[in-house]
Amino acid sequence: MASSSPPESAPRRTVKCPNCGKPAPWAADNRWRPFCSQRCRQIDLGAWASDQYRVAGSDVADDPGDRDEG
Numbered sequence: 859m860a861s862s863s864p865p866e867s868a869p870r871r872t873v874k875c876p877n878c879g880k881p882a883p884w885a886a887d888n889r890w891r892p893f894c895s896q897r898c899r900q901i902d903l904g905a906w907a908s909d910q911y912r913v914a915g916s917d918v919a920d921d922p923g924d925r926d927e928g
Contacts, residue, residue, distance in 0.1 A: 877901050 872881040873891075877898035884891055893899040905911055 871884045873884045874880075875882045875894040875898050876892060878894065880894045882888060882890075882892060882894035890896050890899045893902065
């Protein structure tokens with residue numbers, strides 16, 4: 859019977875942690891992926907919560923097509 863999981867000797871795929879840059883396993887058993895640890899994940903979440911990261915876009919009031927004139 860064939861197994862659907864890769865052989866034990868197969869190298870695991872790793873990615874660079876977005877926070878610290880260390881290699882982090884990209885696997886289902888890494889519960890913090892793409893981060894290397896819970897600490898890096900929490901640091902990133904805190905940055906989003908404190909508006910250190912922003913998604914560019916226009917203000918709602920500046921877009922005349924979005925105004926409700928009902």
